[in-house]
Amino acid sequence: MNTHIVLSAINISADYILDSKRGLYLNAIDNVSIDFRSDEVIGIAGESGSGKSTLVKILYGAAFPPLIIRKGKVYLFTKDNSKIDITSITREELRKNIWWKHISYIPQNAMNVLNPVKKVKDQFIEVFKYHDERIDAKETITKIKELFMRLGLPIEALNAYPHQLSGGMRQRVVIALSLLFNPRIVIADEPTTAVDVVTQLGILNLLKDWQRNSKTTLIMVSHDMSVHAYMDDRIVVMYAGNVVEVGSKNDIFENPMHPYTKLLIASLIKKGEKKLKTGIAGEPPNLLNPPPGCRFHPRCPFAMDICRREAPPIVELSDGKVVRCWLYARK
Numbered sequence: 001m002n003t004h005i006v007l008s009a010i011n012i013s014a015d016y017i018l019d020s021k022r023g024l025y026l027n028a029i030d031n032v033s034i035d036f037r038s039d040e041v042i043g044i045a046g047e048s049g050s051g052k053s054t055l056v057k058i059l060y061g062a063a064f065p066p067l068i069i070r071k072g073k074v075y076l077f078t079k080d081n082s083k084i085d086i087t088s089i090t091r092e093e094l095r096k097n098i099w100w101k102h103i104s105y106i107p108q109n110a111m112n113v114l115n116p117v118k119k120v121k122d123q124f125i126e127v128f129k130y131h132d133e134r135i136d137a138k139e140t141i142t143k144i145k146e147l148f149m150r151l152g153l154p155i156e157a158l159n160a161y162p163h164q165l166s167g168g169m170r171q172r173v174v175i176a177l178s179l180l181f182n183p184r185i186v187i188a189d190e191p192t193t194a195v196d197v198v199t200q201l202g203i204l205n206l207l208k209d210w211q212r213n214s215k216t217t218l219i220m221v222s223h224d225m226s227v228h229a230y231m232d233d234r235i236v237v238m239y240a241g242n243v244v245e246v247g248s249k250n251d252i253f254e255n256p257m258h259p260y261t262k263l264l265i266a267s268l269i270k271k272g273e274k275k276l277k278t279g280i281a282g283e284p285p286n287l288l289n290p291p292p293g294c295r296f297h298p299r300c301p302f303a304m305d306i307c308r309r310e311a312p313p314i315v316e317l318s319d320g321k322v323v324r325c326w327l328y329a330r331k
């Protein structure tokens with residue numbers, strides 16, 4: 001498959017400022033590097049609070065206070081091969097030149113995107129204004145109608161205010177908006193949590209078809225491993241603000257390397273199995289004061305002395321597999 005890098009996060013560390021006077025910072029992202037490629041569905045997995053939403057906000061260029069980037073860069077590679085550092089350009093530039101056109105974001109709570117005092121149709125018009133030089137109104141209206149139909153949205157929803165729509169409908173309006181300008185990258189953060197099971201499958205299929213037809217990049221955030229099993233080509237596994245493993249879907253499900261991924265996969269109930277699984281023993285750490293060394297060491301059955309003292313290195317294995325664990329480091 002002929003793919004290239006479209007987005008690259010390099011050594012990102014980021015904190016939420018809880019109380020700067022008292023020096024209270026929550027370290028939500030710790031030294032994360034990932035390359036995102038064209039023509040792939042790449043999943044971001046991990047339990048609640050592992051930093052999935054925080055990471056994708058940074059990838060989108062939306063790291064606004066109280067979230068601050070301490071270290072690192074995110075580069076976006078555009079169609080004309082320019083390299084843009086989206087961590088250092090203004091919100092106005094992002095809005096004008098990057099968002100919707102190059103990269104779209106369906107946030108975990110769609111209400112954050114829709115303006116509550118504007119009708120849905122006016123929100124679409126607002127986005128058009130930034131892209132007016134390239135828009136064919138007739139074509140765009142046809143496309144909106146088509147997207148609404150595929151998403152099971154009545155066309156009348158265009159005349160509604162967001163509060164007149166259900167949570168699931170608002171979510172689908174944001175999905176329609178995010179696909180409208182054929183961006184190269186779409187980030188979907190738990191896009192199916194607010195909708196019923198039938199709509200869920202409809203949304204996943206729409207995103208998958210869109211990605212396959214346009215050969216673009218879909219970054220699929222979910223705590224639900226069955227969504228990753230259905231959607232992804234590659235999976236990034238997060239734990240307590242770290243990327244602990246990256247691999248193909250097959251590698252992650254069939255041959256997990258990191259102890260956390262192994263336990264995560266072992267805790268899933270397989271088809272036909274009746275046994276109740278117990279999940280992973282222990283709790284994720286408090287990120288206000290993360291444990292020294294490997295953040296997983298208090299829960300890891302393989303923890304060694306070095307794990308309690310030093311953060312593990314990021315180890316690149318064959319076939320693009322990446323694992324952050326002392327077990328795989330050359331000592």
Ligand SMILES: Nc1ncnc2c1ncn2[C@@H]1O[C@H](COP(=O)(O)OP(=O)(O)OP(=O)(O)O)[C@@H](O)[C@H]1O
Pocket residue numbers: 016026028046047048049050051052053054055066108223287
């Ligand atoms: N606005 C905020 N202010 C302070 N801390 C925050 C804020 N948003 C998130 N956090 C903290 O940052 C860490 C990562 O949160 P994040 O929302 O990125 O996790 P997540 O993996 O997306 O979780 P979920 O699966 O529940 O959506 C958590 O410890 C969370 O409590």
Ligand code: SF4
Pocket residue numbers: 258259260294295296297300301302303304307312324325326327
């Ligand atoms: S670095 Fe050590 S504690 Fe961390 S996952 Fe690997 S073996 Fe376990």
Ligand SMILES: [Mg+2]
Pocket residue numbers: 052053054108189
């Ligand atoms: Mg989240």
